[in-house]
Amino acid sequence: MSNSRKRIGIVGLVVVAVQSAMAAAKAPAGETLTPIGLREIKLAGEIGRRVDITIYQNLLALNTEKDFLDPFRQRNKVAGYIGLGKLIDATVRFAAYTNDEQVRALKNHLIAEAIKTQEPDGYIGILVPASRVWGVYDIHEMSYLVLGLTNDYKFFGEKASLEAARKLADFIITRWSAEPSRIPGPDGKRGSMYGVTTGLDGALLTLYEQTSDHRYLDFCTNFAQYQLPQWNVAIKLDGPRMDDERHSYIYMALCVAQMQLHGLQPDPRLLKQTQQAVDFLTRQDGLLITGSCSMSEGWHSNQTGSGPASESCATAYLTRMLDRLLRISGDAKYGDMMERIVFNALFAAQSPDGRRIRYFCPFEGQRAYFGDTYCCPNNFRRIIAELPAMVYYRSGDGLAVNLYTESTANVELPDALRLTLRQETGYPSSGTVRIHVDPSRTAEFPLGLRIPRWCTEPVKVAVNGQAVASATPRGSFLTIKRPWQAGDRIELEMSMPWRWIKGRQAQVGRFALMRGPLLFCLSPEVNRLPKELDLRKIVIDPSSVCAPSEDARVRPGGLACKVRAWSPGRATTQPSDLELLLTEFPDPSGTAAYYLLSDPSMSQDDELPVARQ
Ligand SMILES: [Zn+2]
Structure with missing residues (x-):
């Protein structure tokens, strides 16, 4: 390292740990x-x-012809759901991300074939005329089609897709507005309405963002049955699952739509x-x-x-x-x-x-x-x-790193500054992250690094080999603001000790094993355990977990760990009789994630549920 680089490293380094004050100069309304x-x-x-x-x-x-497109060509159902709109929305984004010819060809095919089925009144769906709009899941299906088609315009500038999206959205709005007191769904009750209209708000708001046509915004905010800003229910745990108070997907989709609206018209009520x-x-x-x-x-x-x-x-x-x-x-x-x-x-x-x-x-x-x-x-x-x-997210005139993974970001920052940020890391197997910072010219801007809450040991951060303040609270962003120049390097060292996490409610008295962000599970198949063995009665020695070993059954470079344990009924005063291999939770053969421990004092509270810290 040159002396001049060292000097910048020491003199120019300003480190600010912030919880929630990463000011954004040009962020959309209401976004940090x-x-x-x-x-x-x-x-x-x-x-x-x-x-x-x-x-x-x-x-x-996928067999997109038979499974996804044919039902739209036939339009012979009285109720039902396929998910073509969601598939189109995903494919549009995958095509934008990869720019792969095959993915773009699939996107164009799905959209062209969907548009071919559009009726003169704008309808695209799978239902017979008498069931349209009011039948179960018709608005749900149409809404995601509006979203996917609108996003094709947003990401690829496809005018025909936007035109089809507008015709379809107009069909929903016109038909529903003609019978404003009627509620779609199985029983005409408001509680069930959200289940069959999930996604309508997000689709119309996205259409409004792309067209500035107030009809789409107004329908979400003012239409008597919708009134998205006024949606306000308490979470309930019992009774029928398909209403907005109890159904978690429906509830969170409405939350996301309220936050999308908050981006257009900031209002604390929406949060x-x-x-x-x-x-x-x-x-x-x-x-x-x-x-x-x-x-x-x-x-x-x-x-x-x-x-x-x-x-x-x-x-x-x-x-x-x-x-x-x-x-x-x-x-x-x-x-x-x-x-x-x-x-x-x-x-x-x-x-x-x-x-x-x-x-x-x-x-x-x-x-x-x-x-x-x-x-x-x-x-x-x-x-x-x-x-x-x-x-990665833009933060003020800089960038913040949210997720750690091998990746390269190439972004334009204010004043035509181009920045390439490259993460080199084995995360989540390793907590060592090297970030190569390459701006197109030397410039001062902030770079934020999320310091996870699971970091129970101090995190080491260095810029060009120079240590950066160690007092960063976990669970916050460490923001480094300094004059960056091409070739700069940030090193982040997060040690990943094993954590035995205390179970709650039905899991009280049992413990889960985590390392960094990863949860580990027990697979009877991997461990060749007899089928009749009750995994919930196995007792694990928490002190027996040692360095993880490589295990590629879930992913290349994945991890597993050995622990010693006692069979059900065997006293822990006797020598342990089992050696188990715990694998990463996405291991499809895993059937347990909480275990009994011979020494529960080695456990800790989960760091995410805040009330327990
Ligand atoms: Zn589902």
């Missing part, structure tokens, strides 16, 4: 952090691999419902160890993890809700929650080879795969397509 564009980033590492396998092993392997959801998750045991939530699609807080736990739609919309919260508040807490859900619940909702997707993702008991159509597989594809925009 702004995502970078899908065309400004290339991902590698596990997040990049998941994006790639979703595209090349799943999306391009109240989201805050209620966050409080439920982090203060009332709604958040699961995998980072996701929900049981039988509804809110729940008893921490049961078997059966229909963690609907993939809930996983997708919680991730999206956290992204919006991070953008609005700049609070790293939401980034911490994002990495938990992404590396565990989200990736476990997909087979390691990428082809299959789950509807539910329990952390106890068997996990099953689902087919290619319907809500969950398509919301899964959509959120994976949005992940590239959740790694």
Whole structure:
């Protein structure tokens, strides 16, 4: 290192740790952090691999003619749902991110074929004329078609797609406005309405953002049945699951739409419902160890993890809700929650080879795969397509790093400054992250680094080999503001000790094993355990967990760890008789994530539920 570089490193370094005050000069209204564009980033590492396998092993392997397009050509159903709009929305984003000819060709084909089925009145859907608009899931299906088509215009400038989106949105608005007191859905009740109209608000707001046509905004904000700003219900845990108070996907989709509206017309009222959801998750045991939530699609807080736990739609919309919260508040807490859900619940909702997707993702008991159509597989594809925009965010006149993964961002900052930021890291296997900073000219700007809450040991940060302040609170962004020049390098060293996390509610007395953002699980198959063995009665010696070993069954460079344990019924005063290999939670054969420990005093509280710290 040259002397002049050293001098800049010492003299020019200003380090500010901020919780939520990362001021943004040119951010959209109400946003502190702004995502970078899908065309400004290339991902590698596990997040990049998941994006790639979703595209090349799943999306391009679908039978889109038979499963997705034919029902729209036939239009012979009285009720039902396919998910073509969600598929189109995901494909548009994947095409923008990859610019791959094959992906673009699929996008263009899906959209051209969908538009060919558009009726003269604007309808695109799968239902017979008598069921249209009012039938179950018709508005839901049409809404995501409006969104996907509008996003094709947003990302690719396709005017025909925007035209089709407007015709379809106009069809919904015209038909519903003609019978304003009628409520779509199975029983004509308002509680069930949101389930069959989920996505309408987000689609119309996106259409408004692209067209500035106030009719779309007005319908969301003023139409008697909709009135998005006034939507305000308390979370409920019992009773029917398909209403907005109880259904976690429906509830969070409305929260995300309110935050989208907040970006257009900032109003604190629009954040109240989201805050209620966050409080439920982090203060009332709604958040699961995998980072996701929900049981039988509804809110729940008893921490049961078997059966229909963690609907993939809930996983997708919680991730999206956290992204919006991070953008609005700049609070790293939401980034911490994002990495938990992404590396565990989200990736476990997909087979390691990428082809299959789950509807539910329990952390106890068997996990099953689902087919290619319907809500969950398509919301899964959509959120994976949005992940590239959740790694780096513009922050004031600089950039903030939210997720750690091998990647390169190439962005334009104010005053025509081009910045290339390259992360070199084995994360999440390793907490060592090297960031290469290459601005097009020497310039001062802030770079933010999220310091995760799981960092129980001090984090070491150095710029060009010079240590940076060590007093950064975990769970906040460390912002380094200095004159950066090409060739600068940031080194971030987060040690990843094992953590035995105390279970709550139904899991009291049991403990989960985590390392960094990763949750580990126990697979009877991997460990060749007899089928009749009750995994919940195995006792693990928490002190026996040592350095992780490489294990590629879930991902290249993945990890596993050995622990010693006692069979059910065997006294822990006797020598342990089992040696178990715990694998990363996305291991599809994992059937347990909480265990009994011989020494519970070695455990700690989960760092994410804030009330318990
Ligand atoms: Zn679903």
